[in-house]
Amino acid sequence: MSFSPEIILGPPGTGKTTYLLNLVEDALDKGVDPQQMGFVAFTKKAAKEAVERAEARFCLSEKQLPYFRTLHSLAFRMLGMNRERVLSKSQIKEFGDILGLKLRGSVTPTEGTVSNSLPGDKALFISGLSRLRCVPLQEQWRENTEDLGWHELDRVHRGLKKFKESRGLFDYTDMLELYLEQGYVPELELLVVDEAQDLSKLQWKVVHKLAEKARRVVVAGDDDQAIFQWAGADLPYFVQLSGKVTVLDKSYRIPKNVFSTALSVIDRVAVRRPKHWTSRDSTGSVTYHTTTDTINMEDETWLVLGRNNYLIDKVEDQCRREGLIYERNDRRSVKDSSLAAIQNWEKLRNGETLDYLCVNKCLKFLKRGITILPETGSFTLPELQEHWGVTRTDIWHDAFEKMSLLERSYLMAALRRGEKPTKTPRIRLSTIHGAKGGEADNVILFTDMANRTYKDMQRHPDNERRVFYVGVTRAKSNLHIVMPRTKFMFAEL
Numbered sequence: 177m178s179f180s181p182e183i184i185l186g187p188p189g190t191g192k193t194t195y196l197l198n199l200v201e202d203a204l205d206k207g208v209d210p211q212q213m214g215f216v217a218f219t220k221k222a223a224k225e226a227v228e229r230a231e232a233r234f235c236l237s238e239k240q241l242p243y244f245r246t247l248h249s250l251a252f253r254m255l256g257m258n259r260e261r262v263l264s265k266s267q268i269k270e271f272g273d274i275l276g277l278k279l280r281g282s283v284t285p286t287e288g289t290v291s292n293s294l295p296g297d298k299a300l301f302i303s304g305l306s307r308l309r310c311v312p313l314q315e316q317w318r319e320n321t322e323d324l325g326w327h328e329l330d331r332v333h334r335g336l337k338k339f340k341e342s343r344g345l346f347d348y349t350d351m352l353e354l355y356l357e358q359g360y361v362p363e364l365e366l367l368v369v370d371e372a373q374d375l376s377k378l379q380w381k382v383v384h385k386l387a388e389k390a391r392r393v394v395v396a397g398d399d400d401q402a403i404f405q406w407a408g409a410d411l412p413y414f415v416q417l418s419g420k421v422t423v424l425d426k427s428y429r430i431p432k433n434v435f436s437t438a439l440s441v442i443d444r445v446a447v448r449r450p451k452h453w454t455s456r457d458s459t460g461s462v463t464y465h466t467t468t469d470t471i472n473m474e475d476e477t478w479l480v481l482g483r484n485n486y487l488i489d490k491v492e493d494q495c496r497r498e499g500l501i502y503e504r505n506d507r508r509s510v511k512d513s514s515l516a517a518i519q520n521w522e523k524l525r526n527g528e529t530l531d532y533l534c535v536n537k538c539l540k541f542l543k544r545g546i547t548i549l550p551e552t553g554s555f556t557l558p559e560l561q562e563h564w565g566v567t568r569t570d571i572w573h574d575a576f577e578k579m580s581l582l583e584r585s586y587l588m589a590a591l592r593r594g595e596k597p598t599k600t601p602r603i604r605l606s607t608i609h610g611a612k613g614g615e616a617d618n619v620i621l622f623t624d625m626a627n628r629t630y631k632d633m634q635r636h637p638d639n640e641r642r643v644f645y646v647g648v649t650r651a652k653s654n655l656h657i658v659m660p661r662t663k664f665m666f667a668e669l
Contacts, residue, residue, distance in 0.1 A: 179384055179387065179393075180418050180419045181369075181387070181393035181394060181395045181417075181419045182392070182393065182394045182395070182419055182420050182422070183394075183395050183396075183417060183419045183420065183421045183422070184196070184394060184395070184396035184397075184422050184424065185396075185397070185398055185399075185421060185422070185423045185424065185449060185451050186396055186397070186398050186424045187398055187400065187423075187424065187427060187451060187453045187649075188398070188401065188427060188429060188430060188438075188646075188649035188650075189427040189428050189429025189430050189615070189649065189652075190424035190425070190426060190427050190428065190453060191424065191428055192370070192396055192398075192424060193222075193225065193226065193229070193370070195396075195424060196215070196226075196368050196370060196394070196396055197226070197229055197230060197233060199366065199368065199394060200213060200215065200230060200234070200366070200368070201233070201234065203365060203366045204234060208365045208366065209365075210234070210236055210240050210241055211240065211241075211242055211243070212362075212363065212364055212365045212366070213241075213243060213244075213364060213365060213366045213367075213368075214243035214244070214250075214362070214364050214366070214367040214368065214386065214390070215227075215230070215241070215243065215244040215245075215368045215370070216243075216245065216246070216247055216250065216367070216368065216369045216370065216383070216386070217245075217246055217370045217371060218246070218247075218370065218371035218372075218374045218375065219246065219371070220246055220249075221613070222370060222371055222613070223244065223245055223246045223249070226244055226370070227241060227244045230244060243362065243364065243367075247352065247375075247379050247382050247383070248348045248351055248352065250355075250386075251351040251352055251354070251355035251359060251382065252351055254355060254359045254360060254362070255351065255354060255355055255358065255359055257346070257351070261344060261345055261346055262345070262346060262347075262348075263340060263345045263346060263347040265280070267343070267345065268300070271335065271336060271339045272296055274335070274339070275296070275331065275332065275335050277294075277295070277296035277332070278294055278296060279294065279296045279297055279300070280293075280294060280297055287483070287484050287485060287607050287609060287626075287629070288403065288404070288406045288407075288609045288643065289406065289628065289629070289632075295324060295328070296332060298324050299324060299328060299329045299332035299333070300332060300336065302316055302317060302320050302324065302329060303329065303332060303333040303336065304347070304349055305320075305407070305408050307349045307353070307378065308349060308376035308377070308378045308379070308407075308408035309376055309377050309378070309408050309410070310377045310378055310381075313329070313330070313333055314326070317329055349378070352378050352379065352381075352382050353378070355382060355385070356381055356382060356385060359385070361385060361386065361388045361389050362386070362389065363389045363390075364386075364389065364390040364391070365390075365391050365392065366390070366391070366392050366394070367386060367387055367390040367392070367393045367394070368394045368396065369383055369393070369394070369395045369396065370396050370397070371396070371397055372395045372396060372397035372414055373397035373398060373399050373401065373402040373409065373411060373414045374397070374402065374404045374407075374409045375409065375410060375413075375414070376407075376408035376409060376410055377408075377410045377413070378408075380410060380413055383395075395417065395419070397414060399411060399414055399415050399448050399449050400442050400445070400448060400451075400642060400645060401612065401642065401645070401646050401649075402414070402642055403608070403609060403612065403639070403642050403643050403646055404609075405639060406639075412447075415447060415448065415449055421449075423451045423452065423453060424453065425451075425452060425453040425454060426453065426454055427453060427454065427455050427456060428456060429456065429615055429649070429651075429652050430455050430456060430460075430649055430651065430652070431455060431456050431458040431459055431460025431461075431651075431652070431653060432455045432456070432457075432458070432459050432460060433459055433460045433461055433462045433655075434455070434460045434461075434462060434648065434649070434651045434654075434655045435454075435455035435456075435460075436462075437462050437648055437655065437657075438645055438648045438649050441641055441644055441645045441648060442641065442642070442645045444637075444638075444641055445638045445641050445642065446638055447638070458653070460651070460652075460653050460654060460655070461653075461654045461655070462654075462655045462657065463654070463655070463656050463657070464656075464657050464658075464659060465656060465657070465658045465659070466658070466659060466660060467658065467660075468480075468490070468491055468494060468620060468656075468658055469494070471620060471656055473495075473498075473500060473602075473603060473618075475602075476602065476616075476617040476618055476653075477602050477603075477604075477616040477617045477618065478602060478603045478604070478616055478617070478618045478619070478620065479604050479606065479611060479614060479615070479616035479618070479619045479620070479650050479651075480603065480604070480605045480606070480619075480620045481606060481607070481608050481611055481619060481620065481621050481622065481647045481650065482607060482608070482621075482622040482624070483607065483608055483622065483624070483625040483626070483629055483640075483643065483644075484607065484624075484625055484626040484629055485607055486626065487622045487624055488504065488605045488606070488607065491605055491620070492504060492509075492605055495509065495603060495605075496509070496582075496586045497589075498589070498593075499586065499588075499589025499590040499591075499592065499593045499595060500590070500593075500595065500603055501590055501595045501596070501597055501599075501601045501602070501603070502601050502602075502603040502604065502605055503600075503601040503603070503604045503605070504604070504605040504606065505606070505610065508597075508601060509586075509601070510587065510590070510597040511583075513537060514541075514579065514583065514587065515597050515598065516534075516537045517537045517538045517540070517541050517572075517576070518572045518576075518587070520534045520535065520537055520538050521538045521541075521572045521575065521576070522571075522572060524538065524555075524556065524557040524560070525557060525569065525571070527556070527557075528556075529554045529555065529556050530554060530555060530556075531553075531554050531555075532549050532550065532551050532552065532553065532554075532555070535549060535555050535560070536549060539566075540578065541575075541576035541577070541578045541579050542566065542568055542575060542576065542577065542578065543577040543578055544565070544566075544567045544568065545560070545564070545565055545566040545567065545568065546560075546564040546565040546566065549564060557569065573587070573588050604616065608621075608643050608644070608646055608647040609643070611646075611647070611650060612646055614650055615650050615651075615652055616650060616651070616652065617651075617652050617653045617654070618651065618652075618653060618654045618655075618656065619647070619648075619650045619651035619654070619655050619656065620656045620658060621644075621647045621648060621655065621656065621657050621658065622658045622660070623644075623657060623658065623659045623660075624658075624659075624660045625640075
């Protein structure tokens with residue numbers, strides 16, 4: 177069967193998800209049953225966003241949208257599997273114990289590399305990659321740059337297969353392979369495939385099967401933002417895909433000056449789908465620096481991006497020195513437990529009565545004071561002093577002697593400058609891979625890179641140009657490019 181879908185090319189900030197949901201709305205307006213529509217996304221985050229936006233916009237429940245899922249989730253559902261048969265991280269660790277290997281059960285993908293992962297996890301990753309790409313294991317091993325012996329890899333690959341078979345378990349790749357063999361094909365009026373540039377060869381096979389009985393198939397993505405080839409994405413297939421092409425030609429995010437910089441990067445990529453699109457009407461700015469010390473992050477939203485994590489460490493230190501609340505790897509700089517303790521302690525000092533759970537959050541930071549309270553009842557500070565051994569009544573930063581000096585000083589600096597720890601942080605620190613899909617008023621982008629990344633760039637310059645392009649196009653107003661004076665930098669703009 178020929179596969180010639182409608183192709184939607186969505187450059188950064190052009191409203192691709194909104195456009196796709198408009199297609200869903202049009203189908204609903206024509207009387208299409210929502211249970212006859214599929215919206216397949218590459219990541220859980222993207223699938224969740226599609227479901228939530230569809231629920232809010234069309235007043236539908238998740239149960240009414242059974243085919244709004246990731247490919248893995250869709251295969252899982254249509255195979256009628258239960259979660260007990262899905263290989264868990266604890267079972268992977270158990271498998272590691274059998275082989276005498278230390279396994280976490282995953283690699284760290286934030287930098288687009290597995291270099292910092294354990295040898296056993298690297299072996300699992302390469303084994304899975306060969307299956308996603310539909311290439312022999314030895315071929316994948318030869319292509320991989322990791323320092324991993326063939327016999328070690330083969331031992332892990334064969335061992336895991338036997339381990340799963342003996343326990344009747346399946347991993348996520350097994351689900352796709354099993355669906356291709358046994359899964360039924362739903363009759364869909366509309367099938368939308370989002371972020372298609374990130375699909376592997378195996379995932380494309382699943383898409384082909386899902387599309388067999390679909391009356392209309394729409395494939396959406398942007399080859400210029402394809403930064404997951406290291407994880408098996410079959411970009412050449414997406415670039416060469418035939419069908420009617422629609423380019424979303426107006427960015428609602430990127431201002432003119434940032435747009436110009438972005439084009440100067442992506443125009444250097446040798447093989448890409450042609451597309452014409454324009455920026456927002458606002459001008460914006462692009463500024464070059466050698467350090468972040470002169471960049472003022474007092475107001476608006478900020479996204480601080482580096483190709484490698486070590487670059488972000490320096491900015492994190494700067495934020496803590498200056499008392500700026502931030503988020504890194506989806507974790508806030510202020511621990512929820514610390515913040516709750518501060519808030520509850522000040523409530524006690526102001527005469528409020530709190531229950532056991534609230535009071536207990538404070539007590540763990542006190543050097544002198546009862547650590548065990550009855551789990552029923554409520555307490556005031558005078559009662560805690562009189563009956564339970566609490567001796568401190570000072571403001572939190574004097575009373576919380578068990579809190580580290582560094583954490584106390586950081587929180588004090590943040591509160592003095594009027595930062596709101598309870599609000600979503602204005603500043604987000606991330607690798608470029610971890611920030612794909614994000615945006616901010618201001619972006620700080622490092623051009624520096626680790627030695628291993630620099631070597632990869634020499635072999636595959638277009639891959640790194642796409643990564644840098646993704647970083648550039650996160651800026652809604654101002655782009656700050658930091659170019660440290662080292663030899664390991666992205667290709668010149």
